[in-house]
Amino acid sequence: MADRDMSEPLQQQVMVAAETRQPLLICGGGSKRFYGRPINGDPISTVEHSGMVSYEPQELVVTVRSGTPLTELEAVLADAGQMLPFEPPHLGEQATIGGSVATALAGPCRPWRGGVRESILGCEIINGRGERLTFGGRVLKNVAGYDVSRLMVGAQGTLGLLLEVSLRLLPRPAREVTLVQECDATTALTRLSQWRQQPLPLSGAAYLEGQLWLRLSGSEAAVTAAQQQLGGEPGDDHFWSQLREQQLSFFAGEAPLWRLALPADLPNPHLADSRWLIDWGGGQRWLRSAADRATIQQAASALGGHATCYRAGTAAGEHDIEPFTPLPPPLLALQQRLRQAFDPGRILNRGRLYAAL
Amino acid sequence: MVESVVMSENLIQLQRELQQQLPPEALLTHPAQLTPYECDGLSAHRQRPALVVLPESAEQVALVVKRCHQLQIPLVARGAGTGLSGGALPHREGVLLSLARLNRILAIDPARALARVEPGVRNLAVSEAAAAHRLYYAPDPSSQIACTIGGNIAENAGGVHCLKYGLTLHNVVALDLVLADGTQVTIGSEAPDTPGYDLLALLIGSEGMLGVVVGATLRLLPQPETVQVLLAPFDEVTAAAECVGAIIAAGTIPAGLEMMDRPAIAAAEAFVHAGYPDCAALLLCELDGSGAEVAAAVAQVSAIMRQQGATEVRIAATPAERALFWKGRKAAFPAVGRLAPDYYCMDGTIPRRHLATVLQRISELSAHYGLAVANVFHAGDGNLHPLILYDANRAGELAQAEQFGAAILQLCVEYGGTITGEHGVGSEKIDQMCIQFQDQALSQFHAIKAAFDPHAILNPGKAVPTLHRCAELGAMHVHRGELPFPELERF
Numbered sequence: 001m002a003d004r005d006m007s008e009p010l011q012q013q014v015m016v017a018a019e020t021r022q023p024l025l026i027c028g029g030g031s032k033r034f035y036g037r038p039i040n041g042d043p044i045s046t047v048e049h050s051g052m053v054s055y056e057p058q059e060l061v062v063t064v065r066s067g068t069p070l071t072e073l074e075a076v077l078a079d080a081g082q083m084l085p086f087e088p089p090h091l092g093e094q095a096t097i098g099g100s101v102a103t104a105l106a107g108p109c110r111p112w113r114g115g116v117r118e119s120i121l122g123c124e125i126i127n128g129r130g131e132r133l134t135f136g137g138r139v140l141k142n143v144a145g146y147d148v149s150r151l152m153v154g155a156q157g158t159l160g161l162l163l164e165v166s167l168r169l170l171p172r173p174a175r176e177v178t179l180v181q182e183c184d185a186t187t188a189l190t191r192l193s194q195w196r197q198q199p200l201p202l203s204g205a206a207y208l209e210g211q212l213w214l215r216l217s218g219s220e221a222a223v224t225a226a227q228q229q230l231g232g233e234p235g236d237d238h239f240w241s242q243l244r245e246q247q248l249s250f251f252a253g254e255a256p257l258w259r260l261a262l263p264a265d266l267p268n269p270h271l272a273d274s275r276w277l278i279d280w281g282g283g284q285r286w287l288r289s290a291a292d293r294a295t296i297q298q299a300a301s302a303l304g305g306h307a308t309c310y311r312a313g314t315a316a317g318e319h320d321i322e323p324f325t326p327l328p329p330p331l332l333a334l335q336q337r338l339r340q341a342f343d344p345g346r347i348l349n350r351g352r353l354y355a356a357l
Numbered sequence: 358m359v360e361s362v363v364m365s366e367n368l369i370q371l372q373r374e375l376q377q378q379l380p381p382e383a384l385l386t387h388p389a390q391l392t393p394y395e396c397d398g399l400s401a402h403r404q405r406p407a408l409v410v411l412p413e414s415a416e417q418v419a420l421v422v423k424r425c426h427q428l429q430i431p432l433v434a435r436g437a438g439t440g441l442s443g444g445a446l447p448h449r450e451g452v453l454l455s456l457a458r459l460n461r462i463l464a465i466d467p468a469r470a471l472a473r474v475e476p477g478v479r480n481l482a483v484s485e486a487a488a489a490h491r492l493y494y495a496p497d498p499s500s501q502i503a504c505t506i507g508g509n510i511a512e513n514a515g516g517v518h519c520l521k522y523g524l525t526l527h528n529v530v531a532l533d534l535v536l537a538d539g540t541q542v543t544i545g546s547e548a549p550d551t552p553g554y555d556l557l558a559l560l561i562g563s564e565g566m567l568g569v570v571v572g573a574t575l576r577l578l579p580q581p582e583t584v585q586v587l588l589a590p591f592d593e594v595t596a597a598a599e600c601v602g603a604i605i606a607a608g609t610i611p612a613g614l615e616m617m618d619r620p621a622i623a624a625a626e627a628f629v630h631a632g633y634p635d636c637a638a639l640l641l642c643e644l645d646g647s648g649a650e651v652a653a654a655v656a657q658v659s660a661i662m663r664q665q666g667a668t669e670v671r672i673a674a675t676p677a678e679r680a681l682f683w684k685g686r687k688a689a690f691p692a693v694g695r696l697a698p699d700y701y702c703m704d705g706t707i708p709r710r711h712l713a714t715v716l717q718r719i720s721e722l723s724a725h726y727g728l729a730v731a732n733v734f735h736a737g738d739g740n741l742h743p744l745i746l747y748d749a750n751r752a753g754e755l756a757q758a759e760q761f762g763a764a765i766l767q768l769c770v771e772y773g774g775t776i777t778g779e780h781g782v783g784s785e786k787i788d789q790m791c792i793q794f795q796d797q798a799l800s801q802f803h804a805i806k807a808a809f810d811p812h813a814i815l816n817p818g819k820a821v822p823t824l825h826r827c828a829e830l831g832a833m834h835v836h837r838g839e840l841p842f843p844e845l846e847r848f
Contacts, residue, residue, distance in 0.1 A: 058602035059708050059739075081608060110549065117558055118527050131797045139706040140738040141524065141778035143513045143562045144786075144793055145821065146805050150526070150558030159554070171608035193468040197490055199579040199647070221649035261548040265468040283549040305548035324552040330540050334809070335554050341804035353553060 001072045003051035005065070007124075007132065007163050013044050014161060014347075015130030021345045026157040028067060028099040031092025034311060035103055036156055036352045038321060044161065046098050053164055054138065057082060060169045061121060061138050066098025066162040073097055082169045085113040089244045098162045104154030107244040108204040108215065111264070111281045116153045119168045123149040125160030128343020138166045151338075157349040158357060159342040173217035175224075176203070178239060179232035181212040185278065186267065188212040192281045193265045200226050204240050207278035208250060213239055243279065250277050250286065256313040258287040258296055262305035269299035286310075297325045324353060332356060365450055367428040368407050374424060375410060379417060383458075385409035394453045397438040397445040398500070401701075401755060402784050406433070406447030411455045415533065415541065415571035418454070422569055423539025425452055431817045434565045436477065436508030439500040441702055442783030444512060444564050444819060451817075456507045459571060462486050469547060471530065472575045476507025480514075483575060492577035495522035498779070499687065507570050513562030515779035517613040517643075517686075520737035522578065524779070526561045533572030534560065537810035547574060559805070564781050565816040567809040581645035584612070585655050586679045589667035590636035594618060597638035598712035600665035601736045604642065605709075607661055609654050613643035614737030615686050618716065621693060621731040621744070622685070628692035631685030636668065640736065641686055689733045690744065697729070697746035701758045705769030706778035709739045718768055719743055726761040728754070740778035741769070767792055782820045790820075791827035799824060 017024050025041035027033075050067040057080040064073055070090055077083055087107025088100040101123075106115040122136030125148075136142055136149035149166075152159060183191070188207040195202065201222045204215030213235060216223045242248045251257065260269075264282030268274075277286040289296065293309060300307035306325040327335065332354070339346065339357050351357070364372075375384055385391060386408060396403045412418045425432040431451030438445055447453045460477035467490040472483050480501040484493040497516035498504055504514070510532065515524045522528070531545035545557040560567055591597040597616055604611065617625065617639045626633045633639060640662070644654040659670045673679035685692075694700050707715050716732060723730045729746040743765055747758040766776040766789045776782070776789040790799070802821040806813065 056708070056710060058606040059710060060605060061708075104550070104555075114523070114527060115550070117555055118523065127801065131801075133798045133801055134795070135798065137706075137773070137775050139708060139774050139778070141515055141519060141706045141735070141740045142775040143524075143779060143781055144775050144777050144790060145782075145798070146567075146802055147513075147526070147558050147562055148801070148805075151555055153558070154550075154555055171605075171610065174608070196470045197467050197492060197579055199581050201646075201650075219646070219650050219653055221653045222647050225647045225649050261546075261550050263469055263547040264549075280549060304546055306546075306550075306552050308552070327553050328542070330536070330542050331544070331553065331556075334536070334542070334556070337808035338554060338556075338559075338805065341808040342801070357553075 001051055001068065001076065004048055005051070006049035010044065010046070010049060010161065010163065011126050011130060011132055014126045014128070017042065017347050018128060018130045018345055021347060023347050023350045026161055026349055028096040029069065029092060029094030031090060031095040032099050032103050032105065036323060037355070039349060039351045041350065046096065046161070049163065052076065059138070061166055062169055063138055063164060063166040064097050065164055066096060066101070068097050070095040070097055070100060077169060078172065081172050083172050084167060085119050085170045086110065086115050087113070087244060088116070089246070091245060097165060101153055101162055101165050102156050108206060108240050108279060111283055112203050113170065117150045120149045120153055120165060121168055122166035123152055123162060124164040125152060125162055127160045128345055128348050132163070133160070136166065140168060156352045158339060158352055159348070161348060173203070175218065175220050176237065177216045177223050177227055178235035178237050179214040179216070179227065179230060180235035181214070181232040182210060183212055184210070185276070188278065189265060189267060189282055196264070196281065200230070202281070205281040206243055208248070215240055250275070250288070253288070254313045255288045255290060256309060257311040258289060258307055259310045260285040260287060260300045260305055260307045262300060262303050266303050269303060271296065271299060293322065301325060327354070364407055367430055368450065371424055371428055371430055371452070372408055375421065378420060379410070379412070383411050383413065383417065385411070394435065394438070394447060394455070397435070397440045397443060399441055399443040399446070399783065399785055402443040402446050404447050404449050406453035407450055409453045409455060411458050413458045415459070415535065418456070418569055418571050419535045419539045419541055421452065421454060422535045422537065425814050426538045426812055429812050429814060432814050433816050434507070434511070434569050436505030436511070437479070437503050439504040440508055440512060440781065440783065441704070442777065442781040442785040444781050444783035444816070446784045448817060454569065456505065465490060465492070465577070467492065470577045471547060472577055474506055474573055474575060476505060476510070476570045476573060478506050480504050480506060480509055487577050491580045493580050494575055495528050495578050496525045499690070506573050506575070510561055510570050510573060511563070511565045512779070512781040515735070515740065517615060517735060519735065520614060521610045521612045526558065528576045529557070529561060529573055530576055531574040532557060532560060532570050534568040535571055536568050537812065537815055541571070545574070562781070564783065564820040566806055566820050567815065569815070581612070583648045583651040584643060584645045584679070585651050586673045586682045587642045587644070587655065587658060587662065588671040588682050589640045589642070589662040590634045590669060591638045591640070591667055592636060593666065594638045594716055595713040596666035597640050598709070598736070600640060600662055600667065601712070602709055603661050603665050604658055605737070607657065609644070609658060611642045611658070611737060612645040613641070615641040616734040616736035617686065617689060618732040620729065621689050621733050624692040624696055624731055625685035625689050628695060629684050629688045631681050633685050640667070641682060686733065693731045693744045693746070698748040698750065701745040701747065701762055703741070703743045703745065703762050703765050704777050704780040705766050705774055706738070706740045707769050707772045707774035709736070711772040712736070712739070715741070715768060715772055719765055722761060722764050726757055728758055728761055735778070738778070739774065763789060784819055787819070787822045788826070788830050790822050791830050796824050796827065799827065
């Protein structure tokens with residue numbers, strides 16, 4: 001793993017941009033560039049800013065520079081029998097840990113092991129004034145000051161350029177088993193709601209085309225007991241990485257791809273001409289549909305969730321892409337003030353989440 | 358000493374308005390009624406509020422907050438008042454807003470494994486209500502019988518099971534919030550995430566500085582099938598500390614992993630007769646899961662404990678014995694309280710690997726300040742609770758205890774930790790914030806505060822110190838390479 005500290009040149013670049021109010025476009029490996037509103041700005045790259053700052057396996061904590069490639073980080077952790085809890089989607093070979101934190105994307109284990117926000121413990125950022133700031137720490141319990149580290153998760157760089165992150169780790173499970181049960185979607189959601197109330201070592205639950213896929217992870221004893229309890233045919237373990245990396249055939253083709261976050265027990269909303277993949281035990285639904293944005297976002301909002309146009313497909317023009325569900329006016333106003341507090345000139349990834357942010 | 362109350366013209370106007378708009382029992386103005394609110398669990402800090410308001414609904418809360426915003430009157434929210442950092446210490450020219458009457462559990466939703474509650478609901482009441490579905494609410498601060506969910510959210514409360522099940526932050530999915538100007542918003546949701554910034558993460562642990570919580574949706578977990586507790590005495594603190602790391606490095610995440618030092622063990626034993634052996638350090642390890650899983654983990658952890666030098670490993674044979682093992686630990690604070698007229702509970706966190714060194718340094722500080730200390734420790738997550746023994750009736754001893762406490766917190770920062778793991782900064786550790794954070798980071802906190810609360814009416818003066826205050830305390834900073842207390846030996 002390359003060990004390069006580029007904090008100072010990065011800070012210089014932000015300071016100069018802050019002075020001239022020149023918008024900056026933060027780039028990592030570029031694997032998640034598609035996710036969010038298309039924006040312009042002078043590129044500022046974190047890829048050279050890489051390497052592990054500290055890693056003590058017995059502390060279950062790692063501190064890394066944001067440009068560190070995910071693949072390399074995960075390999076080092078695996079050597080010590082550990083892993084990132086949130087199973088980050090790479091979506092490209094160049095994916096960096098900074099991009100994972102900035103986009104808050106998490107894999108199939110999200111409901112059971114938490115997402116990026118549950119894992120992050122601390123960070124160092126450059127805010128829009130060009131100041132280098134450190135928040136949180138390298139310990140699991142820390143309530144000194146506002147939790148700025150978690151605020152950075154999913155902010156897509158608009159509150160600060162990530163320099164370093166400290167993440168909580170988990171031991172790799174001793175055993176993993178994939179099971180497949182044939183059933184309809186209603187039965188699958190009913191079963192998942194029942195299992196939510198039972199202490200099971202689930203680490204994945206997805207429903208696609210008549211099959212409920214389950215992943216069990218944990219100690220030998222726990223997995224064996226749960227396997228007997230739940231039943232089903234053994235399935236291909238690769239399903240989970242293909243799901244995480246969107247390599248299943250469901251994700252192929254040019255129809256727009258939507259991501260809905262919904263209360264996990266609800267049936268899929270009724271939308272004409274739609275295909276669904278249920279993930280996260282019901283909490284995350286992938287949708288292929290040509291229905292218009294308002295229809296899909298309203299359907300998700302009506303159920304207490306939200307919908308994101310994950311990949312617009314070829315039909316959408318560059319400039320009419322508005323992927324995220326609009327915020328209620330008081331929340332948008334609050335988020336604008338918060339943005340102002342970190343980046344008064346709105347130079348960092350301006351408009352990445354919303355035009356007004 | 359309680360400072361007197363000051364009624365500004367704006368306060369008099371607010372009181373007049375609230376008398377007209379709220380039921381008479383929602384307003385306390387008589388000094389005798391105000392006195393019970395003059396402190397929280399940090400009883401060394403006291404201040405009588407000008408006015409106490411006890412609203413019964415979110416709408417009433419919004420009305421009070423909005424008027425305080427317009428009239429620029431300080432407002433301090435309070436749950437059960439069990440906090441240990443003075444976070445609910447009233448303002449002498451302000452309103453103390455008690456959320457105690459918003460105490461309904463609105464729903465337990467087993468299919469979503471969620472509880473919808475008002476902020477004044479007691480922590481333990483949630484698990485009691487969820488038990489019918491074999492679900493529970495995981496964060497379990499030691500005050501859980503009395504403390505409220507609203508207070509837990511303000512402080513991001515922890516407990517003994519954080520290592521495996523997280524803090525309040527990990528177990529709250531949505532908040533109904535009254536913003537400083539009285540606007541009501543919901544942040545978070547019953548879906549896994551929401552668009553835009555993660556305000557939920559920012560609000561939890563914000564110590565009542567950014568908004569007033571009027572409703573919360575909590576994540577419930579299935580009760581574990583089996584729970585087992587191991588007790589292991591050690592002759593050396595270092596060996597016990599290393600054992601903690603070895604258990605975790607071997608791939609087991611215990612539900613709880615607690616450590617006590619000799620003074621704490623002796624005090625607990627004298628108080629509740631838990632059968633603790635006389636030893637330098639004691640580890641308590643709780644393991645949970647399916648029957649077979651726990652059996653395997655018990656075998657693995659006991660072997661590690663023996664390898665690491667435990668003089669014996671006791672495995673609770675019955676639920677009664679399990680409760681007895683825990684009883685000493687849970688009674689540690691009151692037990693230590695019997696050793697001296699007063700004790701001062703600290704709350705720092707350090708990376709686990711420095712545990713033995715930090716305990717050694719604390720015992721040096723104990724000698725330096727001439728005050729005894731007992732240590733109980735959430736060892737699994739590095740959260741120390743040194744209990745400093747003192748006698749407030751002896752001149753200067755409270756000040757001495759506070760200085761000793763401050764030195765311990767400084768030590769935690771020096772070893773890469775933090776000044777508060779779960780109790781919050783409040784009014785207590787405001788000066789130590791100057792040690793942990795640089796001026797620019799503190800300025801960023803103030804900017805966040807201003808984005809939420811432009812008139813700074815919510816819990817003013819808590820949690821984040823002014824730069825001016827830090828400048829005055831400049832001499833206390835840990836400068837690079839320059840350690841505090843240079844007169845002390847280091848080894």
